[in-house]
Amino acid sequence: MAVAELSPSFTKTHLHSSQLSFLSTRLASFRRCAFRPLPRARSATTISCSVAPNQVQAPVAVQAEDPKNKTECFGVFCLTYDLKAEEETKNWKKLINIAVSGAAGMISNHLLFKLASGEVFGPDQPIALKLLGSERSFQALEGVAMELEDSLFPLLREVSISIDPYEVFQDSEWALLIGAKPRGPGMERAGLLDLNGQIFAEQGKALNAVASRNVKVIVVGNPCNTNALICLKNAPNIPAKNFHALTRLDENRAKCQLALKAGVFYDQVSNMTIWGNHSTTQVPDFLNARINGLPVKEVIKDHKWLEEEFTEKVQKRGGVLIEKWGRSSAASTSVSIVDAIRSLVTPTPEGDWFSSGVYTNGNPYGIAEDIVFSMPCRSKGDGDYEFVKGVIFDDYLLKRITKTEAELLAEKRCVAHLTGEGIAFCDLPEDTMLPGEM
Amino acid sequence: MAVAELSPSFTKTHLHSSQLSFLSTRLASFRRCAFRPLPRARSATTISCSVAPNQVQAPVAVQAEDPKNKTECFGVFCLTYDLKAEEETKNWKKLINIAVSGAAGMISNHLLFKLASGEVFGPDQPIALKLLGSERSFQALEGVAMELEDSLFPLLREVSISIDPYEVFQDSEWALLIGAKPRGPGMERAGLLDLNGQIFAEQGKALNAVASRNVKVIVVGNPCNTNALICLKNAPNIPAKNFHALTRLDENRAKCQLALKAGVFYDQVSNMTIWGNHSTTQVPDFLNARINGLPVKEVIKDHKWLEEEFTEKVQKRGGVLIEKWGRSSAASTSVSIVDAIRSLVTPTPEGDWFSSGVYTNGNPYGIAEDIVFSMPCRSKGDGDYEFVKGVIFDDYLLKRITKTEAELLAEKRCVAHLTGEGIAFCDLPEDTMLPGEM
Known part of the structure; x- marks a missing residue:
C-alpha cells in the first residue's frame, strides 16, 4: 500500500x-x-x-x-x-x-x-x-x-x-x-x-x-x-x-562473585536480590540467594567472607574494571539492561526472581513508601511485575536494608524541589557513589 | 562426572x-x-x-x-x-x-x-x-x-x-x-x-x-x-x-547505498558482490546485484550515479563516520564479522550469495590465481563455501576488476619475503587505503 x-x-x-x-x-x-x-x-x-x-x-x-x-x-x-x-x-x-x-x-x-x-x-x-x-x-x-x-x-x-x-x-x-x-x-x-x-x-x-x-x-x-x-x-x-x-548489573556481579566463591558456574546461582540504592549502601542479599537450589549459607561455609567481603567485592567491581580497562564497563552494563528488559517481557522462571529498583508503594517488605528501592520482582512476561512473597530477613539483613533506606529517604529530601514536594533539605550522611559509576 | x-x-x-x-x-x-x-x-x-x-x-x-x-x-x-x-x-x-x-x-x-x-x-x-x-x-x-x-x-x-x-x-x-x-x-x-x-x-x-x-x-x-x-x-x-x-562491511554498506538510492528498504537488495581488494580499488558490483529480484540497472535508472558516485559512497563511508562519530566504526564492523560467520554456518538463501575475500585458486571468474580476492560465494552452512556460477561481466566491471587484481598482485610481490616466495619487490602504484580503515 x-x-x-x-x-x-x-x-x-x-x-x-x-x-x-x-x-x-x-x-x-x-x-x-x-x-x-x-x-x-x-x-x-x-x-x-x-x-x-x-x-x-x-x-x-x-x-x-x-x-x-x-x-x-x-x-x-x-x-x-x-x-x-x-x-x-x-x-x-x-x-x-x-x-x-x-x-x-x-x-x-x-x-x-x-x-x-x-x-x-x-x-x-x-x-x-x-x-x-x-x-x-x-x-x-x-x-x-x-x-x-x-x-x-x-x-x-x-x-x-x-x-x-x-x-x-x-x-x-x-x-x-x-x-x-x-x-x-x-x-x-x-x-x-x-x-x-x-x-x-x-x-x-x-x-x-x-x-x-x-x-x-x-x-x-x-x-x-x-x-x-x-x-x-x-x-x-x-x-x-x-x-x-537499574540494579541488574549489581545483581549479575553478585551472582558471579558467589559462583566464584562456591566454585560453581554462575548459572547455578539464583534468587539474588539487590536491596535498596544503587550506591555503596546497596545490599546484595546472600540470605535469600540460592546456589544449586540450596541457601547460599549452606554452600558457602565461610560466613565471615559473606558478611565482610562479598558486598564490597560487588560494589568495587566497577572500580577494578576501570583500573584494568581504562574505561567504564559499558559492555556489561548494556548486557544488564538487556537482562532487565528481558525479565519484564519473558515469564520469570518458576521459583526464581530478579532485582529492580521500583516504586515502594504497596511493597510487602516494610520498606518506606514513596521511594525507588531495589527489591525482588517476578514477571508474567507482560512488561509488568509483582513483588516476591516469602523472602526472609535476619538482623544483619534488616540493619543494612535500614541503612540504604535511610539514604534514599535523605536523597528524596534533597530533591524535594524537583519532585514538587517543597523546599529541598540536603543532609546526606556521606558520599556513597559507587566506584566506577558513570 | x-x-x-x-x-x-x-x-x-x-x-x-x-x-x-x-x-x-x-x-x-x-x-x-x-x-x-x-x-x-x-x-x-x-x-x-x-x-x-x-x-x-x-x-x-x-x-x-x-x-x-x-x-x-x-x-x-x-x-x-x-x-x-x-x-x-x-x-x-x-x-x-x-x-x-x-x-x-x-x-x-x-x-x-x-x-x-x-x-x-x-x-x-x-x-x-x-x-x-x-x-x-x-x-x-x-x-x-x-x-x-x-x-x-x-x-x-x-x-x-x-x-x-x-x-x-x-x-x-x-x-x-x-x-x-x-x-x-x-x-x-x-x-x-x-x-x-x-x-x-x-x-x-x-x-x-x-x-x-x-x-x-x-x-x-x-x-x-x-x-x-x-x-x-x-x-x-x-x-x-x-x-x-573481511569485505562484508563493504558489502553491507553497498547494499545500504543502493537501497537509499532506489528508495527501498535494505532487505530488498540481494546478490551484492564486492570484488577484489578491501581498498579504494574494491569493486561493488551493481551489474549482478538485484533489488526486489530485478537487476539494479532496471530499478535505478540513473546509471551515471551508479558508475560515478556509488562506489565512492561505499568507500568513503568509513571516513564520513569518523568525521561524525570521532572514531572508527567498531559496532558495524563487528556486525559484519557476525554476518560473515553466519554466512558460513547457515545455508545461503536460494538464489542469493555473499562476498568474502578468499583464495583465488580454482575460481571460475578468470581472476589470477594465488591471491586473496573478494568474490561471490555460497555456503551449505557447513563452514565451507563454493564459488557462485552464472555471474555476468561487462567491460566496465572487467576493467575495474583488472585494476584491483593488479593491485593485489603488486601487494603480493611486496610481501614475497613473508610468503616464502623470494625477495620482495615493492612497486605499489598508489596509496589506496580506505578512508577510516583501522
Missing part, C-alpha cells in the same frame, strides 16, 4: 496519536522523518534520519507518489512500505517505539545494536529507535544512525535522532534513560543529584506529555534510584510502577 | 589434542586455565582466567576432588563440570574454541559479547573464547574477561587470555584476526604491509602448528587481503580456502 492511497492528512509529519494508531492498523508501519526546525517554539530541535542533507537520495517510490514527503523525509529508515504485504514480515508484531537517551554514549553504542538485532524483543518484533542526544553529541548521533543503517538489521525499521525529549518520547513504549551528566571535580553527591535531577524532571514531564500511557521506563543514569523517583513524580499520568532504576 | 574419576594425566594443563578429543567425549567441556609462566621458552606469556591472583577463590568442588587443579586453575570460567549431566545443557553441541586477536580493541569489545550471547553460533553451542592481546593490552584483556564474567552468558564456558598466539590458537575452530598495527604518521602502504605482514606470518605459523586442522580464519586487520594471503602461506597444513579477508 502506498501513502498516496491514504488521505492527505496522513502524510504530514505530525500525526495525532489516534491517527497514528488508526494508521498502524492499515500500514504495518509508517515512517516519519524530517530534517528541519520544528514548529514547536520550545526548542530548535531537529528530528532526522541518519543521512545528512547533502547525501539525500530521494526514495524513488515516494517521489513518484507523494511529493510532499520528498522534502521532509529521507534515508533508508524513512520509507513507506507495508510489512503485511511481504511474506517474510506479514506475521510480525506491530512496530514499537524505543527511546534511548545518552544515545551517543558508550553504553548505548552497545545497547542500540542489541535492540536492533532482535535479541531483546524477539525475531518478529520490528522496532523504531528514537535517539536522544545533546547539541554537542548531535553529529555523533548521526554517526550512530549511519552505523545502524550499515548493519542492515531487518527488524530495525526506523531511526530518528533529536535533542528534544518531547520528540523522542512520542508514543514510546520503552524509554531507556542512560544519559546523565558525570560528576565534575569536587562535586558532592548532592550537587550531582540536583544537576541530573533537573534532566530527569524534564524527561518525566516529556514522558507524561507524549509517551505511551503504558511506557516502561528504565533509568540507568546515576544516581539512578532518585533520578527514577524524580522522573515518575513528574509523570503523574503514567503508573509509578512502570519506572525502574 | 568429576575430574578425579579420570586418569591423572588428564588433569594436566597441557593435553595432547587427541587426548582432548577423547576427553571431550566423556566430559562435555574441560576447563584449562592457569596463571603462571609457561614452560615454553619462546615467551613469558601467561594464560589466565579473568581473576587476578589476589582475587582467587578456589572452587570448592575442585578443591575437594583434585588438589592439583587448585593452584593452576581458577575463576568462574575455570571449573570442571559435566554439561551432559544437566537438564538444560545435556543436548548442547560440543564446545568450540574461538580465538580472537586484538581482543582488547573496540571491534572485539562488541564482537566478543555477540559471540558469547549465542546470537552467532546458536543457543545450543557452548563456546570458549581465547583472547589474544599484547603486553601493553594485557590488563585491558583482564578487564574484558571480567566484563564477560559479569554478563553471565550461559553458553560462554571458558575465557582465557594470552599474548602468545601458539597458546591462543590451540585447537581453535575459528580464528578471528582483528588485531593489526595502525599506520603511523607518514607510513606508506608498503610499510604497513610489511609491519602487519610480519604479525600475520607469525600467526599463520601458529595456526599451522596448533589450530584445528579445519580452522576457519577471518582476517579483519588491514590490509586484510594480503594479510590473509601471508597468513595462509605460512599455514601450509591448513586448507587455503579456509582463510577469509
